[in-house]
Amino acid sequence: MDEKARKDLVESLLPVVRAAGAAILAHRRTPLPFRFKNDASPVTVADLESEAIIRRTCAGLFPAIRLVSEEDASSYEAGIPSTCLLVDPLDGTKEFISGREDFTVNIALIENGAPSAGIIFAPALDRMFFTSGSGKLVVMDHEDTREILGGVVADQRAQPLILTSRSHLDPHTAEVVKHLQSTNVRQVGSSLKFALIAAGEADLYLRLAPTMVWDSAAGQALIEAAGGVVLRPDGIRLPYLAEMKNEGFVAACTISLAERVLMLIRSLRNTGPPD
Template identity: 35%
Template sequence: MAYDTLVGELTDLAKLAGHEIMKIYATDFTVDYKDDESPLTQADRVSNRLILDYLRDNYPDVPVVSEEGPHIPYPERQSWPRYFSVDPLDGTKEFVKRNGEFTVNIALVARNFPAFGVIYAPAMEMLYWGGKDFGSFKQFREFAPQRIHTHKAAEGEGLRVLISRSHPCPELEVFLEDLPVEQRIVAGSAWKFCLLAEGKADIYPRMTPTREWDTAAGQAIVEGAGGSMTTLDGQPLVYNRQTLVNPGFIARG
């Protein structure tokens, strides 16, 4: 799987899915709700179908785990050496609120860690991609891509902290009491990882539940930009575990 080919194909795929999402965004769309009361729209379904069809046609030997795809039991996937992790519309709540903070997330997970990720924010026309072994980049519309880097705060320096727009929690407030917080940046979806990766924030702590497809692409991009992401106790965040629900994590510049 050649890296240059992967970049070209997955970034184009994310943008194509984003284009279809924006068509629906411009309409008076309806909202359904899943069993867990999270919203679901036609944009989620259309984007999911487009991405999964493309990946299955062009990467038939690489399995796919998607938020809107079928449930795959752990015994079936536990021996996978690699797979795609997909969130066809991350931040559906933000999509419904029409605040523009929603993304398309596509990641390649290899040996239980995100190797490469793409995040596209279609309402902002911003594209991000990268991985730990490749560096990370951003591109606005069709302008030239730019290499991006995280900002490593010096000891005692005030921190710009990313806060989830739709998932605040008391535990986070307790955690922040011990940090020199200079600014709180409230944002939705995997867009938060993009802000961290390009140095516009310093830390993103998360205590409320996320799933692998919420974080895989973002983790790859943050690490490619020089940052890190661990569990709350400093251990590596491992993927393709028995549960696809992540533990709490801290992403740092």
């Protein structure tokens, strides 16, 4: 897909994502029953309504592009196609159920096994982050819009602002964060962590336990558009090929910060925690 087609696709998706967000918010102030899926994660009617809006609209707008979504198991039985729309209709369901604001709607365009465009919308905050992969990130806060050109975001804080998962902080990740010795650590739910790094409002997010591809794809597109990186623990760019899970990642505003963290991860794995 060329740059213009990618830009047109993203612009067509923005009202779709807003409509999905509005459907989620309609359930926010009422008691919401939920059930647990096979992986023990919760799902609500808000997840399913958001999924239905996105799937129905994308089928009309982009009939030739396969849609792979968290809430439709049949869409990923055969893995990820090389080109597809990868969707999480409500990322941060636990935060949503608990009444917090840090939940999102995620859509990424995957081309040749990599995210080439992405959208993250935080409906409760009315914050939209998107890129069509042209080295530019757009951030919409209510009525304000700003652009971030690739390479502008940099780790200029005296101590990097590290974001960790509110609901899924695993022991390995916690150990690495502890050894980074930063007093600047904040818990945030959902893919909003990626968006905050891309927007220059945080510096680092690491997750060293398995995650699903729809948890990271849109966020990776945003961070890379802003000049940052999302790497596997072995230093390779996080891929989107056949597997639905990845084994963890380091998302950082600069390659230098990512390399510093990867060096620490390797050190802890090889020698154990230092004295």
